[in-house]
Amino acid sequence: MSVYLDHAATTPIFDVAVKAMTDALTKVGNPSSLHTEGRSTRKDVEDARDLIAKAVGCLASEVIFTGSGTEADNAAIKGLFWKSGKKLIAISAIEHHAVLDPARWLVEHEGAELIEIPVNKSGELDLDFLKELVAKRGSEIALISVMHSNNETGVIQPIAEVVNIAGSIPVHTDAVQSFTKTPLSYKELGVTSMALSAHKVGGPHGIGALILQRAYEIPALLHGGGQEREIRSGTLNAPGIVAFAAAAASKIYEASKVQELRERFEAGLLTSAPSAYINGVDAKRLPGISNVTFPGTQSDSLLLLMDSEKVSCSTGAACSAGVHRPSHVLLAMGHNEVSAQSSLRFSLGANSTQADVDFALSVLPTVIERGRAANQI
Amino acid sequence: MKIIAAMSGGVDSAVAAARAVEAGHEVIGVHLALASNPQKYRSGARGCCTIEDSHDARRAADKIGIPFYIWDMAEEFHEGVVENFLAEYAAGRTPNPCLRCNEKIKFAAVLDRAKAMGFDGVVTGHYARTQIGPMGKTLHRAVDPLKDQSYVLAVLTTEQINGAIFPLGDTEKVDIRIEAEARGLAVAQKPDSHDICFVPSGDNAGWLRDRLGSEVGPIVDNTGNKIGEHKGAYTYTIGQRKGLGLTIPTADGSPRFVLKIEPVTNTVVVGAREELAVIKLMGEKTIWCGPAVEEKPLRGFAQVRAHGAALDCTYYFDGTRLVAELDKPLLGIANGQALVIYDADRVVGSATICESA
Numbered sequence: 001m002s003v004y005l006d007h008a009a010t011t012p013i014f015d016v017a018v019k020a021m022t023d024a025l026t027k028v029g030n031p032s033s034l035h036t037e038g039r040s041t042r043k044d045v046e047d048a049r050d051l052i053a054k055a056v057g058c059l060a061s062e063v064i065f066t067g068s069g070t071e072a073d074n075a076a077i078k079g080l081f082w083k084s085g086k087k088l089i090a091i092s093a094i095e096h097h098a099v100l101d102p103a104r105w106l107v108e109h110e111g112a113e114l115i116e117i118p119v120n121k122s123g124e125l126d127l128d129f130l131k132e133l134v135a136k137r138g139s140e141i142a143l144i145s146v147m148h149s150n151n152e153t154g155v156i157q158p159i160a161e162v163v164n165i166a167g168s169i170p171v172h173t174d175a176v177q178s179f180t181k182t183p184l185s186y187k188e189l190g191v192t193s194m195a196l197s198a199h200k201v202g203g204p205h206g207i208g209a210l211i212l213q214r215a216y217e218i219p220a221l222l223h224g225g226g227q228e229r230e231i232r233s234g235t236l237n238a239p240g241i242v243a244f245a246a247a248a249a250s251k252i253y254e255a256s257k258v259q260e261l262r263e264r265f266e267a268g269l270l271t272s273a274p275s276a277y278i279n280g281v282d283a284k285r286l287p288g289i290s291n292v293t294f295p296g297t298q299s300d301s302l303l304l305l306m307d308s309e310k311v312s313c314s315t316g317a318a319c320s321a322g323v324h325r326p327s328h329v330l331l332a333m334g335h336n337e338v339s340a341q342s343s344l345r346f347s348l349g350a351n352s353t354q355a356d357v358d359f360a361l362s363v364l365p366t367v368i369e370r371g372r373a374a375n376q377i
Numbered sequence: 378m379k380i381i382a383a384m385s386g387g388v389d390s391a392v393a394a395a396r397a398v399e400a401g402h403e404v405i406g407v408h409l410a411l412a413s414n415p416q417k418y419r420s421g422a423r424g425c426c427t428i429e430d431s432h433d434a435r436r437a438a439d440k441i442g443i444p445f446y447i448w449d450m451a452e453e454f455h456e457g458v459v460e461n462f463l464a465e466y467a468a469g470r471t472p473n474p475c476l477r478c479n480e481k482i483k484f485a486a487v488l489d490r491a492k493a494m495g496f497d498g499v500v501t502g503h504y505a506r507t508q509i510g511p512m513g514k515t516l517h518r519a520v521d522p523l524k525d526q527s528y529v530l531a532v533l534t535t536e537q538i539n540g541a542i543f544p545l546g547d548t549e550k551v552d553i554r555i556e557a558e559a560r561g562l563a564v565a566q567k568p569d570s571h572d573i574c575f576v577p578s579g580d581n582a583g584w585l586r587d588r589l590g591s592e593v594g595p596i597v598d599n600t601g602n603k604i605g606e607h608k609g610a611y612t613y614t615i616g617q618r619k620g621l622g623l624t625i626p627t628a629d630g631s632p633r634f635v636l637k638i639e640p641v642t643n644t645v646v647v648g649a650r651e652e653l654a655v656i657k658l659m660g661e662k663t664i665w666c667g668p669a670v671e672e673k674p675l676r677g678f679a680q681v682r683a684h685g686a687a688l689d690c691t692y693y694f695d696g697t698r699l700v701a702e703l704d705k706p707l708l709g710i711a712n713g714q715a716l717v718i719y720d721a722d723r724v725v726g727s728a729t730i731c732e733s734a
Binding site: 300301303304305307308322323324370371373374375376377 | 405408410431435444446447448449451486489490493494495
């Protein structure tokens with residue numbers, strides 16, 4: 001038996017998405033062409049856009065397809081910054097690198113100033129900090145970016161409150177982990193922009209979306225044929241887009257079922273490893289993510305041992321050389337470097353089963369024992 | 378057995394891992410990240426410390442069909458190998474960091490961690506052999522004399538040797554490359570690494586100067602007369618002749634060589650070639666790679682450099698030091714070099730040279 005518990009990294013593609021994608025792959029027609037074939041593919045793309053707009057609660061004209069969630073985040077952070085003419089960027093301290101790194105790049109290359117909004121021990125944004133920042137320096141802020149839920153801990157962030165505090169300051173939210181997992185409405189949140197990714201929701205790799213208010217123009221990252229409101233040029237990836245829509249509209253992911261499994265997993269885990277603790281346990285979390293600290297271990301050893309037992313999970317962050325690094329998310333939540341490097345992320349998905357959870361729990365005691373022994377060296 | 382294959386990204390460790398799989402072991406590939414800020418690309422003759430090398434190791438593991446992970450040993454490597462290297466030079470000795478790496482990292486930190494995690498041993502691409510006989514598992518020279526690495530492994534205790542697998546010791550390097558090619562390993566023609574892996578430029582003297590400073594000091598003859606100035610004592614090597622910049626010639630015009638480096642007084646002592654000659658080597662921090670040697674003198678071979686000659690000698694342990702009395706004098710021995718004793722091709726043990734006469 002092998003058990004996949006890394007659905008937050010990527011989750012198996014749904015059958016409906018495979019069907020939609022393979023049908024589209026065998027069709028000819030550039031969606032920008034004016035002839036019969038082009039119009040037919042264009043219709044498929046626009047039908048898909050409607051489905052995604054409906055799933056995320058926005059207008060179809062607010063959906064801009066991109067090559068990934070990372071591209072959507074980059075387009076938003078850089079685009080909103082350049083559009084504003086202001087220099088101050090405020091982001092949460094727990095953003096994904098797809099937000100963190102473009103913000104840091106703007107500091108290095110465009111003279112931006114970056115302020116990271118802290119989180120509490122449960123991993124929730126410090127709204128008072130943000131209020132004070134906006135009160136003092138609101139007129140200097142180009143944009144605020146706070147992720148809808150964190151990819152490592154699953155902790156859901158108070159985006160509606162952020163928007164409320166921000167007033168007229170543009171707000172971007174990376175909703176890559178939240179989409180289809182927890183209620184998410186672009187319109188109700190009132191953010192300026194939002195990033196989505198297909199392969200986290202049962203769609204294929206290589207397709208994402210930037211949701212951006214209608215008639216809100218930002219400078220483009222990619223220039224060319226002018227597709228996607230001239231904010232994102234490049235021939236539309238019709239097979240990817242229709243598969244993304246099929247997955248997003250499928251309702252295959254049952255949040256309550258996934259959450260029950262997660263609760264079973266966490267209860268079992270705390271029984272067999274009483275010293276372990278779950279990060280963000282007191283906060284509102286996504287149904288499928290469980291970030292666990294196992295004191296006295298190193299997560300890369302644990303991962304190797306879990307992998308040997310045919311259970312796939314994640315250590316969170318690795319540097320470009322593949323070396324495990326302490327997670328900036330856990331550090332922001334008050335961990336020290338040692339405890340941050342003693343943590344694993346388990347994430348369940350739409351097809352996870354009770355047998356998966358029970359198998360993972362069955363191998364944990366040996367893995368933890370050996371992980372502790374290796375850490376004594 | 379369940380074993381960890383230490384994979385540097387070079388051809389030797391890749392073939393070693395492949396052979397271990399074929400021998401029926403359950404093998405997991407591990408690349409050791411030894412530099413805290415690794416370079417992206419390999420350059421020159423260093424071959425284990427860059428992101429490109431870790432990628433090569435990963436692709437070799439893919440080809441062999443084994444799991445692959447990266448272990449961060451940068452801190453252990455810095456403390457156990459790099460700092461030791463600097464401290465030894467600062468004390469006027471000439472260390473070999475490859476021995477320290479085998480002693481403290483590959484067959485200590487890695488082997489111990491592997492054992493704790495339920496593995497039985499570590500396989501590496503070193504050119505050396507092991508044999509099981511009446512003395513247990515013993516360490517021996519490789520069949521390829523040009524590649525033999527038993528010298529740098531002579532710091533392994535019998536317990537470490539028991540946990541080590543060296544599948545390449547029975548093959549010549551040229552055949553390893555042919556085998557790698559036949560196995561479809563992309564690293565088959567990757568150049569050998571031979572410089573010190575943590576000195577990026579290959580310029581050891583410059584690297585040492587940057588870290589230890591380059592305080593000017595006297596060059597003296599062995600009667601204490603100052604005859605020149607040096608640019609940082611530890612950048613000189615015992616036996617060195619060139620680059621001394623001496624302008625006062627000897628009476629008979631014969632060349633002068635570095636005899637001694639005195640870090641405390643920052644002095645370099647020079648003298649005639651014959652003054653470099655020693656016949657008795659004494660080493661401390663002795664490690665036995667098999668049964669311990671006692672006070673009774675035995676005949677064997679001494680080796681003092683990684684690819685140096687095997688010198689006929691009589692050796693014994695005087696209770697605190699390993700002593701080798703050479704049949705013929707040897708020139709240019711520095712304290713800090715490893716003295717390795719062989720019984721025919723078997724590695725008896727090693728010690729760090731602390732005195733010679």
